[in-house]
Amino acid sequence: MPIPLQKLFTYKITDVEASQLTPGMRVVVPFGKSKLYTAIVENSHQLAPTAYQAKPIYQILDKSPIITKKQLQHWQWIAAYYCCTLGEVMRAALPSALLLESETLVVKNQLFNDESLLTDGEFLIFEALQHQAELKISDISNIIQRKTVVGFIQQMLNKGLIELKESLYQKYKPKLEKYVKLNPKYHNSNALNTFLNDLKKAPKQSALILQFFALNPKGTKTLVANDLLTKAQSSVAVLNALHEKEFFEVFYEPVDRIQNSDETVGLKSLSKTQQVALNHLKKAFLKHDVCLLHGVTSSGKTELYVSLIQEALKQNKQVLFLLPEIALTTQLIIRLRAYFGTSLAVFHSKYSLNERVEVWQNLMGHTEKAQIIIGARSALLLPFSNLGLIIVDEEHENSYKQFEPAPRYHARDAAIVLASIHQAKVVLGSATPSIETYYNAQKNKYALVELSERFGDGLLPKIELINLKETYKKKQMNGFFSNQLLEEIKRALSNQNQIILFQNRRGYAPIMSCTSCGVVPHCPNCDVSLTFHKLKNSLQCHYCGYSEPLVTNCKACGNATLTTQGFGTEQIVAALQELLPEVPIGRMDFDTTRGKYSYQKIINDFQLGNTKILVGTQMLSKGLDFSNVTLVGVLQADSMLNFPDFRAHEHSFQLLQQVAGRSGRSASNGRVVIQTYNPFHQILKQVQAHAYLQMYQEQLSERKQHRYPPFVRLVKIILKHKNAHTLFNASEWLAKSFAITFKDEALGPSDPPIPRIRNLYAKTFLLKFPKNQQLENSKRALLIIKDRFLAISEFKSVRFIIDVDNY
Numbered sequence: 010m011p012i013p014l015q016k017l018f019t020y021k022i023t024d025v026e027a028s029q030l031t032p033g034m035r036v037v038v039p040f041g042k043s044k045l046y047t048a049i050v051e052n053s054h055q056l057a058p059t060a061y062q063a064k065p066i067y068q069i070l071d072k073s074p075i076i077t078k079k080q081l082q083h084w085q086w087i088a089a090y091y092c093c094t095l096g097e098v099m100r101a102a103l104p105s106a107l108l109l110e111s112e113t114l115v116v117k118n119q120l121f122n123d124e125s126l127l128t129d130g131e132f133l134i135f136e137a138l139q140h141q142a143e144l145k146i147s148d149i150s151n152i153i154q155r156k157t158v159v160g161f162i163q164q165m166l167n168k169g170l171i172e173l174k175e176s177l178y179q180k181y182k183p184k185l186e187k188y189v190k191l192n193p194k195y196h197n198s199n200a201l202n203t204f205l206n207d208l209k210k211a212p213k214q215s216a217l218i219l220q221f222f223a224l225n226p227k228g229t230k231t232l233v234a235n236d237l238l239t240k241a242q243s244s245v246a247v248l249n250a251l252h253e254k255e256f257f258e259v260f261y262e263p264v265d266r267i268q269n270s271d272e273t274v275g276l277k278s279l280s281k282t283q284q285v286a287l288n289h290l291k292k293a294f295l296k297h298d299v300c301l302l303h304g305v306t307s308s309g310k311t312e313l314y315v316s317l318i319q320e321a322l323k324q325n326k327q328v329l330f331l332l333p334e335i336a337l338t339t340q341l342i343i344r345l346r347a348y349f350g351t352s353l354a355v356f357h358s359k360y361s362l363n364e365r366v367e368v369w370q371n372l373m374g375h376t377e378k379a380q381i382i383i384g385a386r387s388a389l390l391l392p393f394s395n396l397g398l399i400i401v402d403e404e405h406e407n408s409y410k411q412f413e414p415a416p417r418y419h420a421r422d423a424a425i426v427l428a429s430i431h432q433a434k435v436v437l438g439s440a441t442p443s444i445e446t447y448y449n450a451q452k453n454k455y456a457l458v459e460l461s462e463r464f465g466d467g468l469l470p471k472i473e474l475i476n477l478k479e480t481y482k483k484k485q486m487n488g489f490f491s492n493q494l495l496e497e498i499k500r501a502l503s504n505q506n507q508i509i510l511f512q513n514r515r516g517y518a519p520i521m522s523c524t525s526c527g528v529v530p531h532c533p534n535c536d537v538s539l540t541f542h543k544l545k546n547s548l549q550c551h552y553c554g555y556s557e558p559l560v561t562n563c564k565a566c567g568n569a570t571l572t573t574q575g576f577g578t579e580q581i582v583a584a585l586q587e588l589l590p591e592v593p594i595g596r597m598d599f600d601t602t603r604g605k606y607s608y609q610k611i612i613n614d615f616q617l618g619n620t621k622i623l624v625g626t627q628m629l630s631k632g633l634d635f636s637n638v639t640l641v642g643v644l645q646a647d648s649m650l651n652f653p654d655f656r657a658h659e660h661s662f663q664l665l666q667q668v669a670g671r672s673g674r675s676a677s678n679g680r681v682v683i684q685t686y687n688p689f690h691q692i693l694k695q696v697q698a699h700a701y702l703q704m705y706q707e708q709l710s711e712r713k714q715h716r717y718p719p720f721v722r723l724v725k726i727i728l729k730h731k732n733a734h735t736l737f738n739a740s741e742w743l744a745k746s747f748a749i750t751f752k753d754e755a756l757g758p759s760d761p762p763i764p765r766i767r768n769l770y771a772k773t774f775l776l777k778f779p780k781n782q783q784l785e786n787s788k789r790a791l792l793i794i795k796d797r798f799l800a801i802s803e804f805k806s807v808r809f810i811i812d813v814d815n816y
Contacts, residue, residue, distance in 0.1 A: 010040065010048045011100035011108055013093075013415070017051060021063040027053055033074025033081065037067040037109060047109045049076060049099060075107065075373060079430050080392045086426050092724075092788055092811040093415040101416055102390035104369060106362040114143040115162065115171050126168055130161065135170060143174075184363065185261040187234035189221070189248065192258055196228060204256060214251055217243045221257075234259065276315055276348060283309050286460050287316055293456030294434050299425055301404075301450040302438040304460030305699070306670025307467060307634075310438045311341070313460075314400050315348055317436065322352065322380055326397020326433070327372075330383040331420055333406035334628060335359050339608045340616075342383060349381055356384035356391060359608075386411060386420035389427060396431035399424045404437040404446060405663050410816070417812045421446075440670060441663040441701060444708055448719040463674075470641070470672040470679030472697045474688040477645075488584045489576055494642050494682045495588070502592060502621060506639040510581060510624045511668045513649060515598040516551075517543040517580045518573030523563035525570040530557075536765040541573055542600070543583065553767045581624050581644060589622075597625035630667040636675040641668055643683040650690060653762055655717045656816055658692045662704045665696045716777055718816065722784055724791065725815035726757070726774040729808040733770045739798070739807045740772040746794050751776055751787070769808070788813070 010018065020038050022030065030036070030050050038048045045067055057063055084098045100108065117138035127135055130153040137144060137152055150158050165171045195201045208215045220241035225232060234248060252259045279287060286302070290313065293300045304310045318328050332341065335357050345353050354368045371379035372392050382388050386409055401409070401421050409420040421437065428435045437446055437455070450457040463469065475491045485492045501508050518541045522529045530539045532550035539548035541559065549556045562569050573580075578598045585594050597611050614620045615635060623629065649661040665683065673679020685693060695704045713720050728743065730736040740758035747755035757774030764770060778787050795809050 010038070010046050010096050011103070012040070012046065012096045014096060015094050017095075018048075019054075019056075019058045019063050020048075021065045022053070023065075026066065026069065029069060031074055032078070033076045035070040035075055035107070035109075037070060039064050039067055045109075047103075047107070049081075051081075070109065073373075075369070075392070076102075077373075077392045077394055079394070080390075082430055083423070083427050084390070086430075087416050087418050087423055090426075091416050091418050091813045092792065093417070097415040098390070101387070101411075101414075104362055104365040106366045107369070113146055114174050115146070115149060115165075116143045116174055118169050118172050121168075121170050127170065131165055131168070131170060134165065138171070185263055188231050188260055188262060189234045189237055190231040190258050190260075191221070191225075191228045192255055195256060204254075211250075213243060213247045217241045217247050217251065218256070276319065277312055279312060279316065280309065280464060282460065282462060283313060283464070286458050287313050289458045290317065290436070290456075293458060297456035298428060298433075299435045299437065299449075299454075300456040300458060301442055301446055302436055302458050302460070303442055303447070303450075304438070304440060305463060305469060306440045306667065307463045307674040308440070308460035309464035310402070310460065311344065312464075314402070314436065314438070315345070317398055317400070318345075318349070318381060321398040322349070324397060325395065327379070327393055327395050328381045329388060329391075329393065329396060329399045329424070329427075330381065331388060331399065331401045331409070331424060332383065332385060333403050333408035335385055335602075335608060339612050340633060345381065345383060351378055352380040354379040354382050356382055356388040358385070358387065386418075389420050389423055393427075393431065396428070396433045398433055399428050399435045400438065401435065402438045403667075405439045405441055405443040407660065410814075412812070415810075417815075419814055422814065441666050444659055444705060444712070445719045447705055448709065465675075467673060467675070468678055469699050470669055470681045472669055472681040472683060472699075474693055474697060475682060475684045476688045477684050477686045480684075487588065489581060489644055490584070490588075490642075491682075491684055494684065497640050497680060497682055498589075498622070498642070501640040502589075504639070505637075507615065507618070507620075507635060507637045508622045508640045508642065509629055509635075509638055509668070509671050510585075510622060510642045510644060511626075511629055512576070512578055512581055512624070512644040513626050513664070514575070514577040515579070515600055515626055516540040516549070516577040517583070518575050518577060520574040521548060521559075521571055522574055523566060523568065523570050524572055525568040526563060526566040528563060528565040530564070534766075534768045536763055540577070543579055552763065576644075578624050578626060585622060585624070592621050593619060594622045594624065595620035597623060597628055599626070602628070627664060627668075629671065630664050633671060634674060635671060638671055639673055639679050641672040641679070641681045643668065643681070646683050646685040646693060647687060650687070650692060654816075655712070655715070659704070659708050662692050662696055662701075665693075666699070666701070669696070718814075719780075721777045721779055722813075723815055724776040724778070724788070725812040726776065726791075727761075727808075727810040727812065728758075728772045728774075729769040729810065730806065731768055731770070735803065736770045736772055736807065739804045740774075742801070742804070743774065743794070743798060746798070747774060747776070750790050750794060754778060754787075 030053060032050050032052055034050045035047050036050060037045055040046050047070070084095060084102065087093070087098050088095045124132065124135065133152050134144070134149060146158060146162070149162065150156065153161065155161065162171070166173070195204060205215065205218065208218070217237070220243070221232065221237060222228060224237065224240060238244065238248060248257065248259070251257045286304070290300055290302065302310055302313065314330070321328050342353070342355055354371060356365060356368045368379060368382070369391060372382070372394070375394060382391060401424055404421050411417050425435055446455070449455045475493055477491070480486050480491045487495055498508055520529055520538050521541045530548055531537065532539055532553065532555050534553045534555055535550055537550060537552060539550055539557070542549050546559050547556050548559055561571070563571055578596055582594050582596050585592070595611055595615055601611065602608050612633070615623050618637065643665060646661070646665060649664060650657060654660070669681040672681055683693065683696070687693070691707070692704065712718065717723070726743070728736060728739055730739065744758055754777050755774060756777070758772040761771050761773050776787070776791070778784055791811065795811070798804055798809060
């Protein structure tokens with residue numbers, strides 16, 4: 010069941026139900042006093058539970074399983090490895106439209122008759138129930154104009170005014186297409202002529218019939234009603250009239266919401282280097298199931314993926330293509346659809362619930378529409394039956410790791426396990442592989458294939474480091490732009506080229522402060538300053554979503570001396586519009602990509618040249634391909650390098666190298682300008698030299714010295730509670746337990762970089778387990794400690810989060 014409980018539950022079924030049920034089917038079951046949940050059948054047996062009385066199931070939802078045995082096996086591995094429950098994996102995997110749940114409805118207690126007991130708000134609900142048999146919780150919230158109504162409903166229950174009931178509701182609704190066909194009795198020409206003669210006084214109906222036969226001369230085909238009405242310039246009323254006269258038969262059939270074109274183009278010819286790499290890949294798969302494809306930016310890795318996909322399809326195998334960002338899918342979908350047409354299906358969170366259900370159903374139905382699945386990490390949990398190839402592009406990306414809520418899995422690692430279950434092959438592609446992956450390749454756990462040159466003999470971009478200390482001292486800055494960066498921007502524009510500017514911070518300014526008293530507005534729910542968003546004229550928290558309008562005067566001292574510190578993408582766009590008013594500028598960050606098609610619009614505008622300069626956050630660094638970009642500017646590189654994380658330097662190298670790789674992807678040579686206060690930093694020098702191997706060796710040496718992955722396994726424990734004192738006591742108790750059980754392997758407790766988020770204080774522990782130690786035994790001991798911890802009454806309300814491989 011989709012609830013965070015470790016155990017499975019037994020329910021009672023009849024002999025008839027037993028004959029209909031098979032593992033993987035959905036049933037609706039009662040749980041607790043009144044709730045109804047969707048559950049997945051694991052197996053049928055004859056052993057009645059001894060601890061509780063088995064309840065009968067409420068309803069069978071499916072005629073056949075909606076999950077596969079191999080899928081369930083993969084879910085079980087995720088639950089076991091990442092220390093979560095099978096229910097949490099189920100909730101993450103199933104589109105919520107497939108998770109039928111009961112909705113609480115409020116109904117009037119017919120025995121209640123004393124209106125004098127009611128408050129004004131309760132009387133409004135009493136009146137509403139006189140006219141309506143039942144109300145949803147949201148209806149009550151709207152009537153009394155309150156966001157939280159739990160206490161209010163409890164008061165009405167105590168007075169006997171209302172009763173509660175649970176109603177099951179279905180979220181998924183198939184899209185139905187209206188079709189028209191000729192009634193078989195009018196296939197006879199005499200009957201048809203007689204009917205047409207009777208329609209002389211109905212010219213609109215006659216015109217519709219004539220158009221039907223123009224599109225369908227023999228009258229034997231079925232037509233889409235909308236197409237027919239559009240061609241005939243007619244209305245639904247005319248069609249309904251002919252349906253009532255039994256001339257047309259009208260019916261509905263479910264259709265997919267997403268329609269792909271059947272037209273495809275041939276695969277591009279591979280370069281000599283690409284062909285050699287492809288041959289090495291195929292040879293590597295004879296000995297290894299996982300292969301790392303380490304190719305520099307713009308080396309043509311995607312064309313190798315396409316060749317491998319085509320071979321998998323020839324063997325009637327399914328292909329899973331994982332990408333770290335939804336933005337990347339936009340460009341890649343266009344390319345892959347051109348090659349594979351209707352075989353491609355897309356699965357990610359920007360698609361509607363109904364669209365995701367249809368992808369799920371197409372996979373379960375083994376249709377040709379779902380031979381290739383492209384999507385973000387959630388696509389990994391789909392019901393594959395004949396998987397032959399998994400491609401994990403940009404495998405180093407942190408976006409593959411799920412942090413909240415559980416299951417906190419890493420899609421790259423879970424993909425390798427999924428491939429093992431299906432006996433499929435895995436390609437891990439990246440220009441800057443994660444240190445763990447490259448280490449595994451060096452140790453021969455994975456095969457390694459390298460593409461060391463760009464497609465078409467293109468050169469890697471020249472990278473220049475600008476010393477901000479010197480440029481500010483010499484007054485060679487224009488706002489946030491050094492004179493050198495500004496000159497490069499103008500040169501690129503004069504050559505009709507495009508520019509990408511990178512600043513890994515959204516909003517207008519990260520800090521708004523008062524110059525009179527020094528007060529900085531903070532979020533009331535989190536220990537962070539509020540970010541200024543000029544377009545909305547508001548201060549926003551990027552952690553909990555809290556927002557407040559900007560006031561001109563300081564709330565502390567009352568003076569109108571508020572000013573901004575730092576800068577985000579919004580302010581960069583504003584500064585550029587002042588400096589280059591005639592140049593069309595776009596912005597790509599979380600604020601501008603909330604809509605379903607917003608990624609596509611921004612990318613298409615830039616691709617078509619409607620936008621000359623694109624300003625964005627790390628979204629821009631992830632594999633996007635723009636042939637006309639010759640300049641990339643990094644406005645400030647230092648904040649990434651100083652982040653308190655053992656992977657900060659690795660991530661900085663990857664991010665800067667990837668964003669630099671957007672430049673010079675065609676025949677033109679690219680340039681990259683990185684502005685920094687520390688141009689002599691070792692990582693920046695390695696970025697400038699494109700020295701991945703040097704960075705890898707240096708970071709590997711440091712990690713070995715300080716005991717970090719890939720030499721140890723990390724498990725992070727996070728405690729959260731609204732009361733800081735309770736949390737302190739809980740962390741002290743846990744520290745003593747860890748010291749006894751894990752000794753020197755446990756570090757903590759410590760405060761995270763932001764100690765309070767959403768009014769919950771946090772403490773963290775880090776457990777380091779040697780690679781040669783059985784992780785299962787350590788996790789088992791950890792879960793025992795967790796159970797003992799939560800058994801203490803004072804700590805029952807403390808959230809105990811386990812994050813395995815938390816990086």
